[in-house]
Amino acid sequence: MLSAEIIAVGSELLTPEKTDTNSLWLTGKLNEIGVEVKLKTIVGDDEARLEETIKDALKRSDIVISTGGLGPTEDDVTRQVSARAVGRSLVFHEHLVDELRARFRRWGREMPEINKRQAYVIEGAEILPNPNGSAVGMLLEAADKFLVVLPGPPRELKPMFERYVLPKLKAKAGEIFVKRRVLKVSGMGESAVDEAIAPIYKSFGSVQTSILFNKSEVEVHLFAQGDSDADAGAMLDDVAGKIAEKLGTAVFALNGESMEEIIGKMLTDLGQTLSVAESCTGGLIGMRLTDVPGSSAYFTEGAVTYSNEAKMRSLGVPKEIIEEHGAVSAETSEAMASGMRRLAATDHAVSVTGIAGPDGGSDEKPVGTVFIGYADKHSTRSMKMTLPGDRYLIRWRSSQAALDYLRRQLLKTPQ
Amino acid sequence: MLSAEIIAVGSELLTPEKTDTNSLWLTGKLNEIGVEVKLKTIVGDDEARLEETIKDALKRSDIVISTGGLGPTEDDVTRQVSARAVGRSLVFHEHLVDELRARFRRWGREMPEINKRQAYVIEGAEILPNPNGSAVGMLLEAADKFLVVLPGPPRELKPMFERYVLPKLKAKAGEIFVKRRVLKVSGMGESAVDEAIAPIYKSFGSVQTSILFNKSEVEVHLFAQGDSDADAGAMLDDVAGKIAEKLGTAVFALNGESMEEIIGKMLTDLGQTLSVAESCTGGLIGMRLTDVPGSSAYFTEGAVTYSNEAKMRSLGVPKEIIEEHGAVSAETSEAMASGMRRLAATDHAVSVTGIAGPDGGSDEKPVGTVFIGYADKHSTRSMKMTLPGDRYLIRWRSSQAALDYLRRQLLKTPQ
Numbered sequence: 121m122l123s124a125e126i127i128a129v130g131s132e133l134l135t136p137e138k139t140d141t142n143s144l145w146l147t148g149k150l151n152e153i154g155v156e157v158k159l160k161t162i163v164g165d166d167e168a169r170l171e172e173t174i175k176d177a178l179k180r181s182d183i184v185i186s187t188g189g190l191g192p193t194e195d196d197v198t199r200q201v202s203a204r205a206v207g208r209s210l211v212f213h214e215h216l217v218d219e220l221r222a223r224f225r226r227w228g229r230e231m232p233e234i235n236k237r238q239a240y241v242i243e244g245a246e247i248l249p250n251p252n253g254s255a256v257g258m259l260l261e262a263a264d265k266f267l268v269v270l271p272g273p274p275r276e277l278k279p280m281f282e283r284y285v286l287p288k289l290k291a292k293a294g295e296i297f298v299k300r301r302v303l304k305v306s307g308m309g310e311s312a313v314d315e316a317i318a319p320i321y322k323s324f325g326s327v328q329t330s331i332l333f334n335k336s337e338v339e340v341h342l343f344a345q346g347d348s349d350a351d352a353g354a355m356l357d358d359v360a361g362k363i364a365e366k367l368g369t370a371v372f373a374l375n376g377e378s379m380e381e382i383i384g385k386m387l388t389d390l391g392q393t394l395s396v397a398e399s400c401t402g403g404l405i406g407m408r409l410t411d412v413p414g415s416s417a418y419f420t421e422g423a424v425t426y427s428n429e430a431k432m433r434s435l436g437v438p439k440e441i442i443e444e445h446g447a448v449s450a451e452t453s454e455a456m457a458s459g460m461r462r463l464a465a466t467d468h469a470v471s472v473t474g475i476a477g478p479d480g481g482s483d484e485k486p487v488g489t490v491f492i493g494y495a496d497k498h499s500t501r502s503m504k505m506t507l508p509g510d511r512y513l514i515r516w517r518s519s520q521a522a523l524d525y526l527r528r529q530l531l532k533t534p535q
Numbered sequence: 536m537l538s539a540e541i542i543a544v545g546s547e548l549l550t551p552e553k554t555d556t557n558s559l560w561l562t563g564k565l566n567e568i569g570v571e572v573k574l575k576t577i578v579g580d581d582e583a584r585l586e587e588t589i590k591d592a593l594k595r596s597d598i599v600i601s602t603g604g605l606g607p608t609e610d611d612v613t614r615q616v617s618a619r620a621v622g623r624s625l626v627f628h629e630h631l632v633d634e635l636r637a638r639f640r641r642w643g644r645e646m647p648e649i650n651k652r653q654a655y656v657i658e659g660a661e662i663l664p665n666p667n668g669s670a671v672g673m674l675l676e677a678a679d680k681f682l683v684v685l686p687g688p689p690r691e692l693k694p695m696f697e698r699y700v701l702p703k704l705k706a707k708a709g710e711i712f713v714k715r716r717v718l719k720v721s722g723m724g725e726s727a728v729d730e731a732i733a734p735i736y737k738s739f740g741s742v743q744t745s746i747l748f749n750k751s752e753v754e755v756h757l758f759a760q761g762d763s764d765a766d767a768g769a770m771l772d773d774v775a776g777k778i779a780e781k782l783g784t785a786v787f788a789l790n791g792e793s794m795e796e797i798i799g800k801m802l803t804d805l806g807q808t809l810s811v812a813e814s815c816t817g818g819l820i821g822m823r824l825t826d827v828p829g830s831s832a833y834f835t836e837g838a839v840t841y842s843n844e845a846k847m848r849s850l851g852v853p854k855e856i857i858e859e860h861g862a863v864s865a866e867t868s869e870a871m872a873s874g875m876r877r878l879a880a881t882d883h884a885v886s887v888t889g890i891a892g893p894d895g896g897s898d899e900k901p902v903g904t905v906f907i908g909y910a911d912k913h914s915t916r917s918m919k920m921t922l923p924g925d926r927y928l929i930r931w932r933s934s935q936a937a938l939d940y941l942r943r944q945l946l947k948t949p950q
Contacts, residue, residue, distance in 0.1 A: 135566075136560070137745060139555075151550075159576065159584050160576070161577075162574065163574050166573060169595060180584060180587075330580070330610055331610075332547055400825075402825025406821075410816075421839060423837070426835055427831065430835055434836065434878070477828070513690065515822075515825075
C-alpha cells in the first residue's frame with residue numbers, strides 16, 4: 121500500500137483559531153484509491169522548517185503533498201523551498217506570465233510585477249493549471265516518489281487535485297480495494313473490549329483494527345484491503361461478525377450508527393412510541409433522540425422536570441416518595457418513568473434522575489450517582505449507576521446509559 | 536521568544552473525519568505566555584515516524600508537547616517511543632498501579648492487567664497526575680528543552696496542562712505580559728461586525744484583533760502584549776469598551792461567556808425564574824440552560840412537546856390555534872410560552888417551534904422557518920426567523936435565537 125504525507129503551509133494555520141481542513145478532504149480522496157496518509161505537518165512561512173519537513177517526508181513516504189504558500193508575496197515560500205528540498209532549480213516560464221497578464225486584463229487590471237514569481241516552476245515538474253486562481257500547481261515524479269505542490273484555497277486545490285493528480289496516483293497505486301467499518305460498544309471499557317477481541321483481530325492479519333474510547337462508548341475501527349470490492353467487504357463482514365458474536369448485546373452498532381439512530385430504528389421496526397422524563401440531563405436525551413430526522417414518528421414528548429415541584433405536578437411523582445427516598449432514588453426514577461408513560465400514552469418511557477455536580481453530592485449519594493427508570497405496559501424497573509467525570513461527562517454518560525438501558529429493554533420486547 | 540512544536544498522536548487523527556483540536560487550545564495557552572508555536576505534526580500509531588518526529592522537534596524547538604497515545608492498549612505507543620527518542624528508559628511506578636486499581640474499584644470494576652502499562656514513566660520525568668482519566672502525563676526537562684507528554688482527551692489534557700505545565704513554561708518564558716479577551720455578538724454577521732468596528736481596532740496598533748464566526752455568533756478576539764499586566768489589561772479594556780459601545784446590545788458577552796451563562800447571570804441578578812417549551816429543538820435549550828452549574832436556582836422545568844397532542848395536552852395550546860395556523864406559527868409559539876409559564880408558575884417562559892428539516896418544509900414555510908415565543912406576567916410576544924443550515928445548525932441556531940430573544944426581554948425587565 122502506498123504511503124502519503126500532507127504538509128500544510130502558512131503561519132495563519134498556527135494560530136489558535138485556524139485549522140487545516142484541506143488535509144481531511146485530501147485524506148478521503150487518497151484513502152479511496154488505497155493510499156494511506158501516514159503523517160500530516162502544519163508549518164508556518166518558515167524556510168528552514170519547511171525544507172526539513174519536505175526532505176524528511178520524501179525519505180519516509182511515497183507521496184508528499186504540500187498545500188499553500190504559492191501566493192505572490194514574499195512570505196509565500198513553498199516554491200523556492202520545495203525546489204531546494206529536491207535539489208533542483210526553479211525555471212521561469214514566459215507563457216505563464218503571459219497567461220497571468222491576460223487573466224488580470226480580463227479583470228480590468230494590470231498584473232503587478234510581483235506576480236511574476238508565480239511563473240517559476242521546479243525543473244522537470246509538470247505544471248498543473250489553475251483555472252480558479254493565479255498560482256499553478258506542480259507535480260514532480262522522481263526516484264519513484266511523487267512531490268505534489270498545490271495552492272491553499274480549497275476551491276483552487278480540489279479541482280486541480282481531482283483532474284491532474286488523482287489519475288496519476290491511482291495508476292501508480294494499482295487496483296486496490298479498501299473498506300472501512302466501525303462497531304460501537306456500550307457498557308464495557310476500552311481495555312475490556314481489547315482483551316476480549318484481541319484474539320479475533322490478531323488472527324486477521326489483513327484487517328487493521330483500532331480501538332477508541334469516545335466519551336461513553338468504545339469504537340472498534342476495522343479497515344480491510346482486498347483484491348476486489350467484494351473481497352474487502354467479505355473480510356470486514358467476517359471480522360465484524362466474530363467480534364459482534366463475542367461481545368454480544370454490548371455491541372449496539374455494526375456500521376457506525378449513533379445510539380439514538382439505533383433506538384430510532386428499533387422503535388420504527390416495532391412500530392412503537394417513546395417518551396422521556398429528564399432531571400439531571402436537562403433535555404439532553406430529548407435533544408439526542410430528535411437529532412435523528414423523522415424521529416417524530418416514534419418520539420412524542422419529553423418532560424424536563426428539574427425541580428421537585430415539577431416532578432410532582434407534571435409527572436405525578438408522589439410527594440411521599442420524594443420525601444422518603446429523595447429526588448435521586450430508584451423509587452423516584454421509576455415514578456418518573458411510569459408517570460411520563462401514562463401522561464404521554466406511549467409504549468415505552470425512560471427517565472433519569474441524578475447528581476451531575478459539581479455540588480449536590482453527599483457521602484451516601486456522591487456526584488455521579490444516577491438512576492435510570494424504565495416503564496412499559498407490563499412493568500416498571502430501574503438501575504443505579506455511579507458515573508465518573510465532570511458535569512458535562514456525567515450528563516452525557518447519563519444520557520447514553522438511559523438510551524442503552526432502553527435499548528436492552530427493547531431487545532426483549534416481542535416484535 | 537520561546538518556540539514550541541505540538542505533536543498529536545493517533546491513527547484516528549489521520550482519517551478524513553477527525554481533526555486535531557487540542558493543538559488549537561494549546562496554541563492559545565502558549566501564545567498567552569509569549570511562546571510561539573512553529574510547527575504541528577499529526578502522526579499515527581507508527582513508532583518509527585513518531586520517534587523521528589519527536590527527535591526532530593527537540594532539535595528545532597525549545598518546547599515539544601505531544602498529545603494522545605497514552606491509553607492501555609498495544610497501539611498506544613507514545614510512552615515507549617518518547618522514552619526512546621530521548622534515549623531514556625521507562626521506569627515502572629508501583630504506586631501508579633495502586634492508584635489505578637483503586638480508581639477502577641470505585642467504579643465497581645477490577646483493573647484489567649493491560650492497564651499496568653500506564654504505570655511506566657520516562658526516567659527522570661515529572662509525573663503529571665490525571666484526576667480525569669487513567670493515563671498520567673510526563674514532563675521532562677533536559678538540555679534546556681522541555682518534552683511534555685499529555686493524554687489525548689481534552690478533558691484530561693486541559694486541566695493537566697494548566698495546573699502542572701503552564702506555570703513551569705511561564706517561568707521559563709519570563710516576564711511577557713499578554714492578555715486575551717473574547718467579545719461575543721449575536722444577531723449580526725461577520726462582515727457587518729467587521730465594518731462597524733474596523734475603525735476602532737485599526738486605531739489600536741498594539742492590539743491584535745480577529746473576527747470569527749462560530750455556528751450562530753460572531754466572536755471578536757482581542758490580543759494585547761504590554762510592558763506590564765496592568766498595561767496589557769488596560770489596552771484590552773479600552774478597545775473592548777469602545778467596541779461594546781459601538782455594537783450596543785448585540786454584544787452579549789464581554790469575557791467569552793456562553794449565552795446560557797449570561798442568561799443565568801441575568802436571572803440570578805433579577806432573582807427570577809424560567810421555564811422552556813420546545814418543539815423542533817427537542818430539549819436542546821433545556822440542556823444548554825442546565826449545563827450551567829447552579830441553574831436549578833432559576834430554571835425549574837421544560838416541556839419537549841414534539842407532537843401536536845403533547846402541545847395541546849401538556850401546554851394547553853388550543854386545538855383551534857394549531858388547526859387554523861399550524862404547529863409552526865406565531866400563534867402556536869405564543870400559546871406554548873404562555874401555557875408553559877402558567878403551568879410552571881415561573882416569571883418568564885420561552886418557546887420554540889419550527890421546521891429543522893430535512894423534510895417537512897413547504898413553499899409557505901420552508902425548512903429553517905422558526906418561531907420564538909416569550910411570555911411574562913405582563914404580555915406574550917413572538918418573532919419569526921428563517922435560519923440557514925442543515926438540521927444540526929438550524930436546531931442550534933434556533934436555541935441560540937430563543938436564548939437571545941429571552942436576553943433582550945430580560946434587558947427590559949426592571950430590577
